[in-house]
Amino acid sequence: MTNLKKQIYLDYASSTPLDPRVLKVMLPYLKGEFGNPSALYRLGVSAKTAVENARHLIAKNLQVSSQEIIFTAGGTESVNLAIQGILNASATRSPHVITSPVEHSAVLECLKNPKLLNLKVSYLKVDSQGQIDMHEVFKQVTPQTVLVSIMLANNEVGTIYPIAEIARKLGQLNKERIAKKLPRIYFHSDACQGLGLISAGIPSLGVDLLTLNGSKIYGPKQTGLLYIKKGTNINPIILGGGQEKGLRSGTENVAGIVGFGKAIELYLKGFKKENLRLRKLQKYFLDKVSKQLPTVKINGPLGESRLANNINLTLPGIEAESLMFYLDQEGIQVSSGSACSNITQEPSHVLLSMDLSKEDAKSSFRITTGIHTTKSDLDYLLKTLKTLVKSKLFKTDERIN
Numbered sequence: 001m002t003n004l005k006k007q008i009y010l011d012y013a014s015s016t017p018l019d020p021r022v023l024k025v026m027l028p029y030l031k032g033e034f035g036n037p038s039a040l041y042r043l044g045v046s047a048k049t050a051v052e053n054a055r056h057l058i059a060k061n062l063q064v065s066s067q068e069i070i071f072t073a074g075g076t077e078s079v080n081l082a083i084q085g086i087l088n089a090s091a092t093r094s095p096h097v098i099t100s101p102v103e104h105s106a107v108l109e110c111l112k113n114p115k116l117l118n119l120k121v122s123y124l125k126v127d128s129q130g131q132i133d134m135h136e137v138f139k140q141v142t143p144q145t146v147l148v149s150i151m152l153a154n155n156e157v158g159t160i161y162p163i164a165e166i167a168r169k170l171g172q173l174n175k176e177r178i179a180k181k182l183p184r185i186y187f188h189s190d191a192c193q194g195l196g197l198i199s200a201g202i203p204s205l206g207v208d209l210l211t212l213n214g215s216k217i218y219g220p221k222q223t224g225l226l227y228i229k230k231g232t233n234i235n236p237i238i239l240g241g242g243q244e245k246g247l248r249s250g251t252e253n254v255a256g257i258v259g260f261g262k263a264i265e266l267y268l269k270g271f272k273k274e275n276l277r278l279r280k281l282q283k284y285f286l287d288k289v290s291k292q293l294p295t296v297k298i299n300g301p302l303g304e305s306r307l308a309n310n311i312n313l314t315l316p317g318i319e320a321e322s323l324m325f326y327l328d329q330e331g332i333q334v335s336s337g338s339a340c341s342n343i344t345q346e347p348s349h350v351l352l353s354m355d356l357s358k359e360d361a362k363s364s365f366r367i368t369t370g371i372h373t374t375k376s377d378l379d380y381l382l383k384t385l386k387t388l389v390k391s392k393l394f395k396t397d398e399r400i401n
Ligand SMILES: *Cc1c(COP(=O)(O)O)cnc(C)c1O
Pocket: 013, 073, 074, 075, 076, 077, 104, 106, 151, 153, 154, 155, 190, 191, 192, 193, 213, 214, 215, 216, 222, 223, 224
């Protein structure tokens, strides 16, 4: 199949292309170095060394101990390990968890698990920017609270959350709770969209558990880690051979782990400069789109409290899913909702929590930029959007029912 049209990929929050330098360090472990890291002969030791070197590299970059890094098969698994692992290890009879309604579905579905019979969950309110009120976290705390899970940055609207501030206050609260013999409250953050925000290291955030994955940072898919602070009481969810200190059994994804380590190193190295570039592109596009498409609404915050690579727009009366298919025909890939809600075809739970109407939520789409995005890509997107909005394909009355 030949495709003569230039492809403009604008869905980096859903998946990123593999950095060629990442592929390069992975290749030996997909070829000759195929040993099982648990095997004691040289081929196995070589694989084990590669895994441990990657762990050290990541630990150094995130300024934590390599003992605190558990490799998993992606963000979803890390979130599951964090939430189920803490709940399973907790001695509290009817544990209570605090989270927000704009979390990734991995967090939300985990907490809806019917097997967690006595679990109580409080969902924080979010405002029209998708932001929480951090004081609300502390108003929701009960004697049974064992876990707070709040993402570092939102994957749909780019809102950045005050994780360090919450962690600081939770730290003080935990001191009082321990004196009163109440359970310690662990703090997990899903940072799959926010690696750049932890360039000062995980300790600067102060969380007990943190989820990262490779596929959003130019690394391989199905790679991830859970940072587990020393002393955290957690149980495994996958049982077997006892790999990863017994917390994640199964033969390690050696090539993936090696690639993930390289991806984290490269991403953090290039982040500052790339972030400035993407911030400028974001401002450029938002200024232009507001002027040239007067009906457009921008979802989420503006400025520094938003990820630099995220733009989320509503074009009232235009169904985002159809828009996405038309843009695809023009060689442009955007997201009509999060990748997960794409499967269910439901309007985004994030936008609904921000009080958008169902119609507006269905007319919203996400543009996320990355390493290959240029100004001319965004000009082409804008031009195409203008043509589509004017075209008869999107006559409002034919669609809304
Ligand atoms: C992508 C993503 C996940 C899921 O990660 P997978 O590696 O796809 O399992 C979880 N949380 C956030 C915020 C994400 O963006």
